Amino acid sequence: MNARHRTACGALAALVLGAITMEPMRSFSVLPNKWANGTVTMHLQLQLASASGTLIDGADSFNEVAASALAAWNCHTDLVKFAAVDNSTEPRVENDGVNSVFFDASEFGRRLDGNTLAVATSWYQVSTGNKLEGDVVFNNTVNWNSYRGGLRPSHDFHRVALHEFGHVLGLDHPDENGQRVTALMNSGITHLDALAADDIAGGRALYGAEVPSNIGFFGTDSQDPASYFGCRHIQ
Amino acid sequence: MFRRLLLLTVVGTVAAAGVARSTTVIPPTFDALVSGAATIFVGEVINVRSDWDITPHGRSIITLVTFRIEDVWKGNLGVVTQLEFMGGEVGDIGMRVEGSPAFRLGQRDVLFVGSTVRAVSPLVGFMHGRMRVERDTLSGVDRVRTFDGRPLGSVAQIGPQRTAPSLASIAPMRLTDFESAVRSRVGAARPR
Numbered sequence: 232m233n234a235r236h237r238t239a240c241g242a243l244a245a246l247v248l249g250a251i252t253m254e255p256m257r258s259f260s261v262l263p264n265k266w267a268n269g270t271v272t273m274h275l276q277l278q279l280a281s282a283s284g285t286l287i288d289g290a291d292s293f294n295e296v297a298a299s300a301l302a303a304w305n306c307h308t309d310l311v312k313f314a315a316v317d318n319s320t321e322p323r324v325e326n327d328g329v330n331s332v333f334f335d336a337s338e339f340g341r342r343l344d345g346n347t348l349a350v351a352t353s354w355y356q357v358s359t360g361n362k363l364e365g366d367v368v369f370n371n372t373v374n375w376n377s378y379r380g381g382l383r384p385s386h387d388f389h390r391v392a393l394h395e396f397g398h399v400l401g402l403d404h405p406d407e408n409g410q411r412v413t414a415l416m417n418s419g420i421t422h423l424d425a426l427a428a429d430d431i432a433g434g435r436a437l438y439g440a441e442v443p444s445n446i447g448f449f450g451t452d453s454q455d456p457a458s459y460f461g462c463r464h465i466q
Numbered sequence: 467m468f469r470r471l472l473l474l475t476v477v478g479t480v481a482a483a484g485v486a487r488s489t490t491v492i493p494p495t496f497d498a499l500v501s502g503a504a505t506i507f508v509g510e511v512i513n514v515r516s517d518w519d520i521t522p523h524g525r526s527i528i529t530l531v532t533f534r535i536e537d538v539w540k541g542n543l544g545v546v547t548q549l550e551f552m553g554g555e556v557g558d559i560g561m562r563v564e565g566s567p568a569f570r571l572g573q574r575d576v577l578f579v580g581s582t583v584r585a586v587s588p589l590v591g592f593m594h595g596r597m598r599v600e601r602d603t604l605s606g607v608d609r610v611r612t613f614d615g616r617p618l619g620s621v622a623q624i625g626p627q628r629t630a631p632s633l634a635s636i637a638p639m640r641l642t643d644f645e646s647a648v649r650s651r652v653g654a655a656r657p658r
Binding site: 262264323324325326327337338339340341342343344346347348349350351352353354355356357358363391394395398403407418419420 | 490491492493494498502521522523524525526552553555557558559560561562563564565580581583584585586587590591592594614626
């Protein structure tokens with residue numbers, strides 16, 4: 232190997248090592264479509280026949296948990312806000328302009344396998360890129376509860392709902408887009424039980440009013456109602 | 467030496483650019499992937515077509531992906547096969563199932579097909595039943611990546627414990643080695 236080759240090899244090695252070790256240039260990841268500014272109304276139909284009594288985190292119903300997950304996102308967006316219709320009676324129909332959230336063993340008639348906990352679908356206008364509808368189906372054949380902290384044998388509905396509603400807003404999985412960040416929007420289910428800074432930055436990038444958020448959401452303290460059901464201002 | 471470093475650069479760049487979308491799915495283990503599949507094949511995408519699908523649940527969009535079969539590792543298939551995925555674009559309307567794989571003409575994949583009967587995804591484990599095949603331009607060797615473009619170093623990396631891209635997994639396994647592992651598992655599961 233001559234000197235020129237050695238120099239080229241050194242430069243390439245530095246490039247490879249640099250690419251592997253450096254921090255990502257940006258965080259979060261967004262999907263191609265987003266909502267026009269305004270209110271996105273989610274119709275909650277999360278009555279689960281197998282569930283009875285209070286959930287581990289104290290919530291009385293999965294509708295209540297879903298509403299709290301929507302509220303958590305609302306803490307960090309300005310231009311688009313979720314609204315929730317509790318126990319909606321809207322028919323579960325695709326492409327009807329109604330944003331449905333419900334339990335089922337199928338996604339509008341198409342079977343979900345046992346590994347699929349939830350599916351989010353989006354309808355959009357190709358020419359404008361605007362979202363028209365966002366539905367979320369939670370698989371009713373798996374064991375659900377709602378809790379904070381480490382993972383338990385039952386699946387935590389709250390963190391999965393936060394994740395799926397992040398998709399409804401227009402966020403993608405950072406870890407599947409070359410990023411290594413702490414985020415609830417990463418593809419795997421982990422002990423992370425609340426929105427992380429990267430998730431919030433993603434929500435604000437999509438729907439922030441270009442002012443820094445002074446709102447924090449603390450989802451890990453289930454004993455503090457303010458932390459669970461809403462936002463509180465960072466002092 | 468120079469070629470090896472160039473290869474590493476290319477591989478690293480591709481790994482960093484992996485793209486995929488996802489819903490919430492527990493990744494199946496390698497054994498579950500193989501045993502849950504009715505057919506496993508290597509195929510090249512030769513046609514992608516989206517259309518409306520009218521059902522009692524409303525109007526949906528489906529995408530039919532046609533593969534030219536290169537090799538069948540489990541089950542029986544002809545020269546071509548077609549898989550149906552939810553989502554796609556028709557005219558000015560688009561529907562996306564977050565996590566549903568997107569296919570482009572000419573792509574080569576190993577597909578673990580669980581069900582072709584009106585499932586959200588015909589693949590085992592939604593998107594996890596797709597392994598992408600990429601030919602190393604320097605050596606001509608076919609290598610395997612996961613659905614989202616991460617290098618698959620070994621079949622032990624398949625499953626819930628899968629991790630973010632790292633230096634340790636920078637060399638994707640050869641397609642021939644992956645085939646051996648799959649065929650071995652298929653053979654082991656076959657009733658005697």
